[in-house]
Amino acid sequence: MDCRTCEAMVDAYVDGELSARDSAAFEAALATCPDCRRRLEAARDLSSLLRGLPIDPAPDLLRARIERDLRAIAGRPRERLRWAAIAAGLILALGLGWLGGALTGQGGRHTDEVIAGYLRVAMAETPVDVASSDRHTVKPWFAGRVDYAPPVHDLTAEGFPLLGGRLDFVDGRKVAVLVYRRNQHRLALTLWPAEAGGNTSPDIVERDGFALARWRHGGFEMRAVSDLAPGEMGAFAKALDKALDAGG
Amino acid sequence: MGRMSDAPKPDGRTLERFRATVLPHLDSAYGFARWLTRDPVVAQDLAQESLLRALRYFHAFRGEEARPWLLRIVRNTWADLRVRQGAEPLPLEAAENRAAGGPDPEQTALASDRRRHVAAALAALPVEVREVLVLRELEDLSYKQIAAVLDLPIGTVMSRLARAREKLAAELQGRLGRRDHGLSDL
Numbered sequence: 001m002d003c004r005t006c007e008a009m010v011d012a013y014v015d016g017e018l019s020a021r022d023s024a025a026f027e028a029a030l031a032t033c034p035d036c037r038r039r040l041e042a043a044r045d046l047s048s049l050l051r052g053l054p055i056d057p058a059p060d061l062l063r064a065r066i067e068r069d070l071r072a073i074a075g076r077p078r079e080r081l082r083w084a085a086i087a088a089g090l091i092l093a094l095g096l097g098w099l100g101g102a103l104t105g106q107g108g109r110h111t112d113e114v115i116a117g118y119l120r121v122a123m124a125e126t127p128v129d130v131a132s133s134d135r136h137t138v139k140p141w142f143a144g145r146v147d148y149a150p151p152v153h154d155l156t157a158e159g160f161p162l163l164g165g166r167l168d169f170v171d172g173r174k175v176a177v178l179v180y181r182r183n184q185h186r187l188a189l190t191l192w193p194a195e196a197g198g199n200t201s202p203d204i205v206e207r208d209g210f211a212l213a214r215w216r217h218g219g220f221e222m223r224a225v226s227d228l229a230p231g232e233m234g235a236f237a238k239a240l241d242k243a244l245d246a247g248g
Numbered sequence: 249m250g251r252m253s254d255a256p257k258p259d260g261r262t263l264e265r266f267r268a269t270v271l272p273h274l275d276s277a278y279g280f281a282r283w284l285t286r287d288p289v290v291a292q293d294l295a296q297e298s299l300l301r302a303l304r305y306f307h308a309f310r311g312e313e314a315r316p317w318l319l320r321i322v323r324n325t326w327a328d329l330r331v332r333q334g335a336e337p338l339p340l341e342a343a344e345n346r347a348a349g350g351p352d353p354e355q356t357a358l359a360s361d362r363r364r365h366v367a368a369a370l371a372a373l374p375v376e377v378r379e380v381l382v383l384r385e386l387e388d389l390s391y392k393q394i395a396a397v398l399d400l401p402i403g404t405v406m407s408r409l410a411r412a413r414e415k416l417a418a419e420l421q422g423r424l425g426r427r428d429h430g431l432s433d434l
Contacts, residue, residue, distance in 0.1 A: 066274070066299050
């Protein structure tokens, strides 16, 4: 094999596209050709550089969008549902009771604000305004930004690492939102001081692949939204309550 | 691929088959869309549109390999979107030149910086060589599969791949200011 043939085979060899016989011939030719050995080395290096690039999996919210589309197609062939429609559907479903006044003494229209807040968290490239798993960084960040001191706990040990915090508006009032992660899912916890009443156990509903929880604990109204399974949402509420009870 | 109007409305069983066959390749579809569009938000729209289109064409799916089949739809959907949005070759060139700006070549010491350079160099390549490299190195497709995705003869795939590697090596050397043979000490 002359060097030109050998050179032409480098790529196909690296790509595993040579037959066993051609591979053997190429390897034999390499032994006598330092130039082609160098070419081979460079081709392998380039390949491993590319293969070392991080791969981003499809975002959960893209999955949720497609899931929603598939369901819509199964039922109604021509409908194209977009984010606004997803949010609207959730709000409609939730308007029937989630966040209802009976438990909290507050109007159901918070619902759309909480959901919209979650969509911002879930869709944004940077879901948090302060990114830290350290409560001693996140908690002071809220000082002067909201008119109460939200309890901040990192729940990494329970499988819900704290990603950080952000601000949102519920009923015209600035509220604290803590963002947690569960595997590749994000969970947004909106919380504000309860007006009255003791602890309640979480009321968890599942709508269109989203789990929503509302409860009261340690003097705070809790609203959590995520694309987790309801059981996982329950585990989150339990872990949070335990952390609150353990102190501050 | 059939026209949209030829497609029967998918029934429950078709949807289940689609979920089991095509949906597992969503990560690949999104990843390819990321490298085609070079924009994570547009890539989500493209991936979503492609999956819907794949469902419409699914009645024509004959049990071939699902991943190249889906990637081909991503590629065609992207081409259609660009036509619809009136994209011209020139603005694309401009975008590529912008992407070529890249980070400061001084900071090549760290692995994450190196990856950033590699990603920027790949993103700066013209699309017809970029896509072939992404399919080969990131999606690990064979020449034959790449030929199917891009609807090209295998010989053309090979020559484009060779050109893509040359251009990428040159791009990287330009960014990193390394000597002109080999990349082993990157």
